Amino acid sequence: MAIASVKSKDIRSVKADVRVKTAKNDLTVALAGNPNAGKTTLFNQLTGLRQKVANYPGVTVERKEGTWNAAGEVIRLIDLPGLYSLDATSLDEQIARDILTGNIYDIPKPDVVVAVVDATNLERNLYLVTQLIEFRLPVVVALTMVDVAEKRSLGVNVKILSRMLGIPVVKVTAASGAGIDELEAAVLRTARSTDRPKASWLSETIQGSEEEIHLSLTDDASANKQIFARYGFISEVYQRSVTPIDTLERGYSEKIDGILTHKFFGLLILIGILLIVFQSIFSWASLPMDLLDAGFGSLAELAKSSLPEGILTDLIADGIIAGVGGVLVFLPQILLLFLFLSILEDTGYMARAAFLLDRLMRGVGLHGKAFVPLLSSFACAIPGIMATRTIENPKDRLATIMIAPFMSCSARLPVYTLMIAAFFSGQYIFGFLSLGAVLILAMYMLGIVMAVIVAFILKRTILKSPPPPFVMELPPYRVPNFKTVLLNMFTRAGIFIKRAGTVILAISxxxxxxxxxxxxxxxxxxxxxxxxxxxxxxxxxxxxxxxxxxxxxxxxxxxxxxxxxxxxxxxxxxxxxxxxxxxxxxxxxxxxxxxxxxxxxxxxxxxxxxxxxxxxxxxxxxxxxxxxxxxxxxxxxxxxxxxxxxxxxxxxxxxxxxxxxxxxxxxxxxxxxxxxxxxxxxxxxx
Amino acid sequence: MQTLTKLPIGSRAKVIAVHGNNAITKRLMEMGVVPGVTFRVVKSAPFGDPLEIKLRGYSLAMRISEADAIEVESE
Incomplete structure (x- = not known):
């Protein structure tokens, strides 16, 4: 059945190619995939810098889309949030579902969904693909990390995989761009085809419209049955399309984890990494910050001396120039923080930090994942609070938001610095510890301790809820993609300037x-x-x-x-x-x-x-x-x-x-x- | 009933059932923890919790309270 449908599609694709050239309507393509499957790298490769980041209205899920020029066709590429499932237990999944079913008002229902599948983690990645097929969506699989898989002698037979799933499967290496042409061809072919794969693993009784299929999800027993059916099918696909290796053996990530999540050294290294990050943010940022400060100072002077005296000149020099300077002076710190956060995230270390700290965070009543937003809040509470969207439980998320501003952000530093320079400089404790440094550390600690106390109280009173679940993938360690890290850093900085900058300027x-x-x-x-x-x-x-x-x-x-x-x-x-x-x-x-x-x-x-x-x-x-x-x-x-x-x-x-x-x-x-x-x-x- | 929590670090076992019907057990199953799958207990975090297991070629962390819902059979 599945084989026949692929063949008929191949015949149709010839006609489709002719139509592609005359088509005027832009295509909408959604990029779906598990977190850490290489989705962001592929998105960046396909769109280059033609992308914009915003939020979905009323919610905090990040909305990323870009323009993909595929073989002469202009495609609107929507990057869905990283997903394990489409069952809408989290906000991310709910949004992804709404996009895929065409329920977001300004995004048309996607013509094609590109499912990014990590070849080294085929079974769990295919789970989302089975759900996409159940939604009757035209799906093309972009198989990533093939080179990594092959190094582990994990060979994937793309032909068998494609035939069994009933959809095209293309190997891509996002970083080098290999396979992109084939992906473009497959996407355009699929967009013009009316063929939809069948979800052969679902029993006849629940085959039907997508509404019918997913309505049955409200019933727990049959929902579980569906999960088993999907994994049953996936196991079959896996056994036939992959050369078997022992997938439970110790990989290189586990060897690295032997040190990085070691019971004792793991925590020491975590503290060390944080120290290095903060030390770098403060010391590396000080020079550009001073330069910016001085630059805006002389610009204001220049405006005063070259413009005629009056209210307008005063407004420009003391109001506007000083206001813009006040915003931009924090840019170096924000850029550096996001540089480090992106690197920690992309290497896979951030998940380890949550793993190491979950027990401690839970003592307060928070999730290990709350660690990242709280850490970001040391630079600025704005990105920190924006980062809480990774926390699924709304009450835990709210509690994290409520305490995030206690983390001493970079905007407090000028205040601490001024006070210390004026009253505590040149003083030492025990002859070698600078009193200023001790005071700054004390201020940071005061914020943290207060946050812990408040979270503890909130989680036992108005935000009472059972401890949040902690079911989290520890992704394999990877060398971060340079382009992705830089792009992420500048995007975040842009959001800071836009959201915080305008307010700060207006207030100035x-x-x-x-x-x-x-x-x-x-x-x-x-x-x-x-x-x-x-x-x-x-x-x-x-x-x-x-x-x-x-x-x-x-x-x-x-x-x-x-x-x-x-x-x-x-x-x-x-x-x-x-x-x-x-x-x-x-x-x-x-x-x-x-x-x-x-x-x-x-x-x-x-x-x-x-x-x-x-x-x-x-x-x-x-x-x-x-x-x-x-x-x-x-x-x-x-x-x-x-x-x-x-x-x-x-x-x-x-x-x-x-x-x-x-x-x-x-x-x-x-x-x-x-x-x-x-x-x-x-x-x-x- | 033998649960995942009782397994020694490094041992391999097979999932028999995931007990309970809530968002956590559902998430576990979606992540591939379904009856029949084999896994290995990798380690526990510094304070003894959470646990890390390896299944289907990837590493999954979960708390002891969540691992307690997973009935297993040693290999």
Missing amino acids: ILLWALAYFPRTSAEDISNIQSSTAAAAAEGSPDEGIQLRNSFAGQLGHLIEPVIEPLGFDWKIGVALIASFAAREVLVSTLSIIYNTGADSTEESPSLINAVRDAKKDDGSKAWTPLTALTLMVFFVLAMQCMSTVAVVRRETNSWSWTIFMVGYMTGLAYLAALLTYQVGKYLGFG
Whole structure:
């Protein structure tokens, strides 16, 4: 039966080829496959750089599509999420099903599905193929990793495989492009054919329309029967098309794992890898970050000196250029983090990290997979929260999202750095440990410990659910594909700029306006100057009075009673309000507040000195080491990032969870800062 | 009933049944843990959990609580 259908298709394909040339409608092809089957590499090879990444509306599943020029035909190539099954137990599977059945509003039902099948892992990969065939979809199998399989003397007979499945099977080596021409031909042929393979493994009673077949899945017993039937068929195919080897023997990955997931050394190596990653992010990124910072600084100067004086020039220099600079300065760190994450992911190490840490994560009530999003959150909570979509259970996912912003992200670093440079530099513990480094480590630890506590509480109260399952493939170790890693890195960076960048820029302009308006006239300034002694104490009367009377200054005064118990004056209050947009804004706001005015003095002290020398309105010092520490503690815990709030809203699809997060984090931050300051004061610091 | 959890590291065995009817057992079966398949217990993670098994040419990790649902027969 299956043999006959293939033959008739071959005859039809001759006619089809003629039609291909005249066809005007673009084809839609979906790329489906198990995770780690080589799908991404093939997608990149087929589309080159002609691809875009977005999200499916209302959900967090990444939507990737590109243009594939196949033998003169323009194909819209949809990259489905990595899948083991189409039974819709996870969000990824649900979306994939919707695409394949034509239920996503702006994607037509695919003309052909290319199933990426890993030759070294044929049986489990074929499971998805059997389901695709059951959906009555035109399927072409792209067989990857054939070279790896052959090295293990695992020969796959493509002809027998194709005949038994009733669909074309093409060997491809995505990295070198071998087999791509054959794949193109097979896809175009299949697109023009009306032949659909039969799911011969299903009993006659459940043969029928795809609705009928999958309706029966609601019944557990028959669902299990179907799984057995598919694997029964697959075993038959496997035995006939593959030269038998012992598939349970120790492979090279297992030998590597002898060290990397070793009971003792495995954890040590994991810690070592993380240390190397973070050390590199911080040290390698500092030079380009400084350059960007300086570059935007001189650009603002240039704008001020070459444009006529006025509101517009101030807006361009202090609002827009400073805002864009504030976004781009984080790009080096984000690029490096995603470089490392892509490499760890593509080598197969990330799954091992989850394997090693699952027991620990479960103690908190989270999945081993939560490790990756939390790790990413050390660079930026936005990609971290976006990465939680790999967690299948919605409650576990939510709990992970709720604690992700406690991981000290790169935006907190400028704050820590400023505070340490101003008050704790050049001090050592035991003569060799830099106090600054110890404090930064302590801030990171504080965030982690708080995350653990909150997750523990959440998972036992409002997000109560049984421990999440941990059934996970440990993919074979592979050398990462250079192109894939780079592409992934730039795509992520692009998402950061687009999603976070626009918000940060908008907020910078808003903040600039809050501090700029209403304008205080020169006459008023001189009046105030002569009448108040406090104003005279300012380093720069003009700027100080302008800011005090601005909307930002008024807001700062408004919250002063609330932040006074934390040791903060109204100026720090202004900076705090501003930093609710984005933490690093604290630094730029402080420099505006303490800016002695570029016009008035040539030797304006640097920000560090300005912070050290700043005075409260009563003339006492605005900052002490204790104030700095309190501020750092506040910054570890407070939800101060508009972009994260926006992402959380999008990912949870709920305002209540978003507001809950902002509320509880900021409340916790206030309490912790209060405790730090008051206890510190009681102990005689400050 | 002998379950996967009771097997020594390194031993080979055959799956007899996957007990229970939930998303986890279904996922296990979809990943190829169906009656009749042979596998090898590879190792356990640093804290004794999860476990790693090798079947159908690939490595699968699962928790002890999940492995407990898998009835096996030593080879």
